[in-house]
Amino acid sequence: MELAEAKQRFIEAWGKLGSEWGINRTMAQVHALLLISPEALTTEQVMEQLQISRGNANMTLRDLINWGLIEKQHRSGERKEYFFAEKDVWTIARQVAKERKRRELEPVLKLLTQLQEVEGDAQDPEYTTFKKSVTDINKLAGNVDSTLETMLKAEENWFFGSIFKLFK
Amino acid sequence: MELAEAKQRFIEAWGKLGSEWGINRTMAQVHALLLISPEALTTEQVMEQLQISRGNANMTLRDLINWGLIEKQHRSGERKEYFFAEKDVWTIARQVAKERKRRELEPVLKLLTQLQEVEGDAQDPEYTTFKKSVTDINKLAGNVDSTLETMLKAEENWFFGSIFKLFK
DNA sequence: TCAAACTTTCAATATTTATTGAAAGATATT
DNA sequence: AATATCTTTCAATAAATATTGAAAGTTTGA
Known part of the structure; x- marks a missing residue:
């Protein structure tokens, strides 16, 4: 080519x-x-x-x-x-992660935390299902957020290298 | 609320x-x-x-x-x-990761691998810059791909738990 | 101060993407 | 086999998003 x-x-x-x-x-x-x-x-x-x-x-x-x-x-x-x-690809990836985290992930995390506090009848399946879904998503989103936070501070080799060592 | x-x-x-x-x-x-x-x-x-x-x-x-x-x-x-x-949030996350990997990441990975093989003059900065960028992106995308692959097989606690233990 | 060189803005327009709803297609029931 | 119930399709339309380009703005130097 x-x-x-x-x-x-x-x-x-x-x-x-x-x-x-x-x-x-x-x-x-x-x-x-x-x-x-x-x-x-x-x-x-x-x-x-x-x-x-x-x-x-x-x-x-x-x-x-x-x-x-x-x-x-x-x-x-x-x-x-x-x-x-900027030509360093890992720096680019971190930059994009940082911006999207700030612009899109964080506002949602904030809302989820609020929504978790909705009051209701613990017998009402509408309520319990809502609450459980929101809580679960919030927990997962928190994990993603922490992982991104780690990524932002890390060197590429360390970040992926360590993950791979672990999962082999 | x-x-x-x-x-x-x-x-x-x-x-x-x-x-x-x-x-x-x-x-x-x-x-x-x-x-x-x-x-x-x-x-x-x-x-x-x-x-x-x-x-x-x-x-x-x-x-x-x-x-x-x-x-x-x-x-x-x-x-x-x-x-x-499906109500299990980790299952949902895996499902979305799986589909987007298949639909969007894999086609790009395939192309990048092809583009890496472009021939040219090693003295030409146009060529070397292109080649380096493509190679670097390909490497990073490969790492992302492997990590997703791991995620697809893993339990949530294991996946994030292990990452956190590591980065603490 | 003027004008040339360059950058920015934004209302108008074009393109892309999503939605509607009526008609056609299925499938079960009498 | 006719009808009622429900699902699917897709051309027309609407809505959202991106792009243009001319005009206004800015900066520099003669």
Whole structure:
């Protein structure tokens, strides 16, 4: 396979995977493009390569900065901004985990904890079933949360290495 | 908080969480409804409670069956079908992990492995950067895949318990 | 101060995704 | 075999989400 085709395929696959997991397709594609690019790119270059509008490129690049996945670079003597992606995959994974935990997992955990306190008749199956489901989910979500917390602090080799040793 | 309100909030939160993670909001809501319901429900009841159309209810219930999250029940003397959700949260988590692994992770893993074999000039930064990124992602994805595989076979207490013992 | 170079905004538009509901398809009952 | 009960399908429609591009905003340097 040609490098050019491989790049294309990678960008498309990354976009598809992103959209399947609730991440804007274009954002995932821009990230993919920068990830495989040895040099920082300008907005112009991103627009050109992915055939997207200026507005779209601008918003998407800003979002990626907010996710902590890319950064702006400036070059002396130039006014243009360049964008460069963090290349360490484990750092990227942690960053994504961190953001999604904060944006999506934590609010749900908070609500679940509230819902657990609903009052009711212990004889009423409607009540007991609700309470049990909510409590169980809350417990599991707490476990997931702790595991993510551990992941955020850990080195890749340590994290996976230790899990594997354990489960062999 | 009233039970009725708590139920409502739970269903909404579950729907929102689902949609943030690429799962149809209605599907997540129907699942939530059945999860907190002590009895199996009919299509009619699901339509009524969530205010959705017959077609939508039917398709959604079928999808949930395909995800292995609910099952049909029949009652002697009745022609109506009843739907009942698996209530064990760890089983649900495993089921979701299994399906998403199969549907989304595995195809990407396959492609990454192909892309890793792209030929090129080892002096060309375009080539080396691409190759390194793809290889690194592939490695990480492989680790995730193995961990999920372990999770699929494990009991909840063992899985999380072991992780926690390790990371304390 | 002006204008060139670049970035940001956002209302209009397009695309994608989800939902409806009526009709067709099953299946059991008389 | 006709009818009643229930399920499934799918083209039309609606809703949600993403994208465009022109205009406004900002910064720099002549």
